[in-house]
Each structure stands twice: as structure tokens, then as C-alpha cells.
Amino acid sequence: MTAAIEVRAVEKRFGNVGIIHDLNLSVAQGERHAIIGPNGAGKSTTFNLISGHIEPTSGEVRLNGQVISGLRPFEINRRGLSRSFQVTNVFARMTVWENVRCAVLWATGHRYAFWKNVDHLPEVRERTARILEDIHLTHRRDVPAGLLTYAEQRELEIGITIASGATVVMLDEPTAGMSHAETERAVSLIRRLTEGRTLVIVEHDMSVVFGLADRISVLVYGHIIASGTPEEIRRDPKVKEAYLGEEAH
Amino acid sequence: MTAATTSASNAAKPAGENLRFYGVWLTGVIMLIVLPLVFSSGGSLTSFSLIGIAIVFALSYNILLGQTGLLSFGHAVHYGLGGFAACHMMNAVVSHGWPIPLPFIPLVGGLGGLVFAMIIGWVMTKRAGTVFAMISLGIGELVASSSLILRSVFGGEAGITTDRTALPRMFGWTFGPQLQVYYLIAFWLVISTVAMYALTRTPLGRISNAVRDNPERVQFIGYDPHVVRYFAYCFAGFFAGIAGGLAAISFEIANSAYLGAIQSGLVLFATFIGGTAYFFGPILGAILVTYLQLGLTDVTSVWQLYFGIIFIGIVMFSPGGIAGLLMMHRPLVRAGSLWSVIPSYLVAIVPTVALACGVILTIETIARYPDGERNPVNLFGVAFNPGSPATWIAAAVLVIGGFFVARLTWMRIADAWDRAATVARDRGHLI
Numbered sequence A: 001m002t003a004a005i006e007v008r009a010v011e012k013r014f015g016n017v018g019i020i021h022d023l024n025l026s027v028a029q030g031e032r033h034a035i036i037g038p039n040g041a042g043k044s045t046t047f048n049l050i051s052g053h054i055e056p057t058s059g060e061v062r063l064n065g066q067v068i069s070g071l072r073p074f075e076i077n078r079r080g081l082s083r084s085f086q087v088t089n090v091f092a093r094m095t096v097w098e099n100v101r102c103a104v105l106w107a108t109g110h111r112y113a114f115w116k117n118v119d120h121l122p123e124v125r126e127r128t129a130r131i132l133e134d135i136h137l138t139h140r141r142d143v144p145a146g147l148l149t150y151a152e153q154r155e156l157e158i159g160i161t162i163a164s165g166a167t168v169v170m171l172d173e174p175t176a177g178m179s180h181a182e183t184e185r186a187v188s189l190i191r192r193l194t195e196g197r198t199l200v201i202v203e204h205d206m207s208v209v210f211g212l213a214d215r216i217s218v219l220v221y222g223h224i225i226a227s228g229t230p231e232e233i234r235r236d237p238k239v240k241e242a243y244l245g246e247e248a249h
Numbered sequence B: 001m002t003a004a005t006t007s008a009s010n011a012a013k014p015a016g017e018n019l020r021f022y023g024v025w026l027t028g029v030i031m032l033i034v035l036p037l038v039f040s041s042g043g044s045l046t047s048f049s050l051i052g053i054a055i056v057f058a059l060s061y062n063i064l065l066g067q068t069g070l071l072s073f074g075h076a077v078h079y080g081l082g083g084f085a086a087c088h089m090m091n092a093v094v095s096h097g098w099p100i101p102l103p104f105i106p107l108v109g110g111l112g113g114l115v116f117a118m119i120i121g122w123v124m125t126k127r128a129g130t131v132f133a134m135i136s137l138g139i140g141e142l143v144a145s146s147s148l149i150l151r152s153v154f155g156g157e158a159g160i161t162t163d164r165t166a167l168p169r170m171f172g173w174t175f176g177p178q179l180q181v182y183y184l185i186a187f188w189l190v191i192s193t194v195a196m197y198a199l200t201r202t203p204l205g206r207i208s209n210a211v212r213d214n215p216e217r218v219q220f221i222g223y224d225p226h227v228v229r230y231f232a233y234c235f236a237g238f239f240a241g242i243a244g245g246l247a248a249i250s251f252e253i254a255n256s257a258y259l260g261a262i263q264s265g266l267v268l269f270a271t272f273i274g275g276t277a278y279f280f281g282p283i284l285g286a287i288l289v290t291y292l293q294l295g296l297t298d299v300t301s302v303w304q305l306y307f308g309i310i311f312i313g314i315v316m317f318s319p320g321g322i323a324g325l326l327m328m329h330r331p332l333v334r335a336g337s338l339w340s341v342i343p344s345y346l347v348a349i350v351p352t353v354a355l356a357c358g359v360i361l362t363i364e365t366i367a368r369y370p371d372g373e374r375n376p377v378n379l380f381g382v383a384f385n386p387g388s389p390a391t392w393i394a395a396a397v398l399v400i401g402g403f404f405v406a407r408l409t410w411m412r413i414a415d416a417w418d419r420a421a422t423v424a425r426d427r428g429h430l431i
Helices: A043-051 A073-078 A096-105 A122-134 A150-163 A180-192 A206-212 A230-235 A238-248 B015-038 B042-068 B076-095 B101-125 B129-148 B179-201 B203-213 B215-219 B226-250 B259-276 B283-299 B303-317 B321-328 B330-335 B342-374 B389-425
Strands: A005-014 A017-027 A034-035 A058-063 A081-083 A168-172 A198-202 A214-220 A223-228 B375-380 B382-384
Touching: A005 A214, A005 B375, A017 A223, A017 B129, A034 A206, A034 A238, A043 A081, A043 A168, A043 A214, A073 A081, A073 B179, A081 A122, A081 A150, A081 B215, A096 A150, A096 B076, A096 B203, A096 B215, A122 A180, A150 A180, A168 B076, A180 B101, A206 A230, A214 A238, A214 B330, A223 A230, A223 B321, A230 A238, A230 B283, B015 B042, B015 B179, B042 B179, B042 B203, B042 B226, B042 B259, B042 B283, B042 B303, B042 B321, B076 B129, B076 B259, B101 B129, B101 B226, B129 B259, B179 B203, B179 B226, B203 B215, B203 B226, B226 B259, B259 B283, B259 B303, B259 B321, B283 B303, B283 B321, B283 B389, B303 B342, B321 B330, B330 B389, B342 B375, B342 B382, B342 B389
Parallel strands: A034 A198, A034 A214, A081 A168, A168 A198
Antiparallel strands: A005 A017, A005 A058, A214 A223, B375 B382
16 A cells, blocks of 8 residues: 655755754654654644645655645645644634634635635535534634633634645644643544544654654654664664653653 | 734624625615615715715725725826726717717726736736835836827816717716615615625635635635735726716816826725724725815815824724724623723813814914914914914913823823723623
């Protein structure tokens, strides 16, 4: 079976500074894959490279076997890859309901339609309602997204990301800044909502990573030094030295 | 304030809300029909006609500014080209004897605005923000200066004149009398307003709001913000062209003043003062600005100065415009705590009006000083001699005294407002 995401020999340089070099990553269909690594290792850059936010200097990225490197973010999104952001990135002046609905519109085929009343699209309404139910924000549906609490905004962020029904979902530190209880809630939410999809997640919280991921890749200085099951990663001497070792002190 | 734009109607509206929604529209239409019967003088008919045109124009501008977050300094280009297209069409209809009656001409204006928007829009909307604003300024200047150079198309300084009564009649209407022109404008006002409101309720309209709020994120839900901005720009150009066509019919002329920077500035001004966050905001703004423009030019030579002061005041103290100010009170009305704010408003009126009088007196004294007694400042029937020190002292007392007393009353408003808002919050009407 073709991998959901296949990153081959990707490099990213900003001028003379190489941020990512010889990045190779393979994520199988339906796998929950975590990318970990110390601060500044290039985790978010990796996300940006895959989702089309920035273009690789060389190398290629494939989504379900199709080359997507060089495509614009919305073209990649239309091919079934959706991502969230580390810093909450919602439509602040629009309501929770409208935030999710906007994310549903393209996937339901309404595109740039200016001849349809958006309130009279049953499948859009049902799908939006279901997602709000899923992310537990139904009771906040008419609140402008900018007025939500931080944890709610993070949940909305996940809701927008999964709303299109993308088969590959990438979450960039979904639990950053959350309390312990909020993190637990978010993790069970992520587990439930990404059922049957491919998940790539960047996360700092090791309990989240080891509890959620089928496979883990360790990124250090823009290069993946190890990739394997949580157990393999735990035992890997290179990982211990470069990353987990620091935590063990 | 961070009110959601036109978010009122969602799925499955309750029947009462539906009734109120259509009630508001119906009231508007009835008012348009009845107005000229109540105020039937030629002057007020002309005013209403101008206001109607200004409303269509301002609403079209808000497709850009309020709905899509595009600040244009050259929107009058589409208004003007719509006007020229309409004039040329009217002349062609007359000279070729085509069977096209006058009521269809605004559509030609709209197409004129649309075609130009389709041509230049793609390049313009590549980027939003400052880049878009600068390009719009450039295009505005370009077209305005072209209109003086390309005499065959734009008629140079004189412009293109036309005769609306020479067109084929419809229902026996000649459109000679101002009343008939008013109803023609009112008809197109209703059509355009309904169409522009409907546009906000479509997938494109909703995504335009998303592009306004966060163009980066829009790309990650499958949309190209450039295409969204382009569509919005074309629609704005179309409706601006309709407004221009109506103006051409009303004045029977199109000239370079239609598409210049002043016209572009006025529409920005009206839209912003009215409030960009609500669909009806620009309507209020267009009414107010047109009235001020017509009224102030009669009383004072420095009317633009007052426009400037009002604009700065709105930008600084009420960025949501008049609509924003009004809608701030909605949660209080619902919670029933509005009554506790009203007294503080009433108390504040007196010193605030005194302050305003002081400012007006100061401005007018400076403006009229050279004329001395021959050109007195007439304020509420009291004549002030701009050359007399007594006037200067009165102005100073009003400004300084008014300001300090008014400030106290404004603080009282803030306190009363806080209490009322707390009540509204407790009752779940305010977040």
C-alpha cells in the first residue's frame, strides 16, 4: 500500500542557513505518527513543508503517492491533507458555527458559489452540527471565535482541521498551553476524531506522544535520526543521547 | 467590538425571527414608496435620489471593506465607468432607435463597472492589505487622469451629456419629472440591496468574511484567497457601476469628477462612518454623509473640515461606526438593562453639545475672521461677530469648560454602562 505521506530527501534552506537537511519520513495509511524533537529542531518547518506553507529547496513530498511539493496549500488541502496550527489560527470575528461551516464548504462541493443560500444547504448544516457536537462546542455555536477560552479555541482549531473530512490530518502541538485535565480531554478528542484517518502530530508532552502514537520520528537539527514504534524509540541509544537523555537527567 | 458580521441568521430560524427579518425589509420598501408623498418638494426629491445612489455605492464598497477586508482608495473608478457606460448607452439607444427603455440602463452601468473590475481585479487582488490599497490608489489616479486625456471616450472636461427623456418610454413614464427618476432609483436601490444582502449569505460571501479574518487559514480549508478577493472585487465593481449608472440618469451627465479621488474618499468615508461590520451600516453612513454634504455646504464654507473631524472622531472613539454604536445596545435591550444607561446619556448631552458648539464657533470664527462683522457666525439664531474678542472668549469657555464637564459625564456613562453590561452578562445576553 502506498504511504499516506512520503517525504524524500527534502532540504530547506533560508539563504545559507539550512533548516532541514535530508529529511526522510514515511507515514503509513491509518497510522498515528508523532514527530518529536528538541526546540528548534524544525518540527513546525517540517509541517509547513508538507502542508505547502513553504516550498522545499529540494526533494519531494508525496501524498498518497502523488507529488505535492510545490503545490499551493489549498491545492494540497483539496487532495485530502488538513493541518492545524501551533498558534491558534481561527476566524476571530466569525462565530464558532461559521468557523466550522467555512471549513465544510469546499469539501461539500460548494466552492465559490454565489447563487446558493448557505443556510439552505442541508448537508453543510448537518456536517457542521456533527462536528460541533464532536468538539463539544455546540453550546457555544453563536459566540465569535475570538471570545472563546483558550482551550475552546484549541478545540475549534481541531474542529476546523477535521471538518473537510481530510484523510490525512496534521496537528501542530494541539495540547500546547493546556492544563492537565484539558490535555486529557483533548487527547481523547483527537483519538476519537482521527479514527480511521492518518494522523501526524507534533507534540512536546511525552505522555501524550507515547500514549497516542503508533510510530514516532525523532527530529534533531532538521534531520530525522530515528523512526519506529514507541518501544523502539525508547530503546534507541541515539534518541536517548540526543533527546530523551536530556529529559532523564 | 468584535461583533460577528451578519451572523444573526443561522439554520432553522424561529418563526418570529423570520417575521421580523422580512418585516424590516418590507418597512424599508414601504418607506421608499411613501417618502416622496410626504416630502414632495423638488429639493427633497433630489436629496432622496442622491441618497439612494449613495446607498448603493456605499453598500458596494462594503463588499470590499467590511466583507472581504479590502481597503480600496479607488472604488469610484467603477462608479464613474458605470456612469460613462450608461451615458454612452443612452446616447446609442437614442441614435440607433433601439427599443431599450431607461429602467434597464443602470444594468449597463453595472456591466461597465463589472467589466473593468474583471480586467484589473485579478492583478489587484493578488495581495490584500497595503499592497491592494496602494494599487487601488494608483488605478484610481490612472483612470481619473485618463478621463481627461481620452477625450473621445470621456469627453474631456465637459464630460458626456445625455438626455434621459429621449429613450423609449416604459409604462408611459418619460422620466422627465424628478419623482419618476426617484422611483427608478428606489427600484434599483431595492434590487441592489437585496442582491448584495443575499450575496453575504452565500458560500462565497461567508468565505469572504473568512478571508477578511484570516487569509492564511483560508488556504488550509481548500480556498484560494486570491480567487475569493477577485470575486468580491468583481461584485463590488458591478454594484458600484449600477450606482454610477443611476447617477448618470439622475444628472444626465458623466464627467471626470465621477471617478476621481474625492468620490473614492467620500464612499470610504460614508461606509466607515456607517459601520462596516453590519450590512446596514453603510446605509446609515450614506444617508448621513449625503445629508451633511447637502446641508453643510449651504451653511459653511469649511464643511470638509467638519467631515474630517467627524471621521477622526468615529475612527478614534467608535471604530464600529454608527451601526456599531447602535448594535452595542442590543444585549442591553434584551437583558432589559438599557434603562439604567439612558439617564447618564441625557446628562451628557448638555455639556457635549456645549463642547461641540465651542468647536464650531472656534472653527467658524477662524474661517470668517477676515470678513469681520459682515459675515457673522449664526449659531442657533445667535449671531457672533468673528472679529470681536467676546466671541473668542465665548468659544474658549465653551470648548474648555464644555470639555471638562463633558468628560465627567462621559465617565458616568462608562460606569453606568459597566453596570448595565454586568446585568446583561449575568442574564446571558452578553459574552
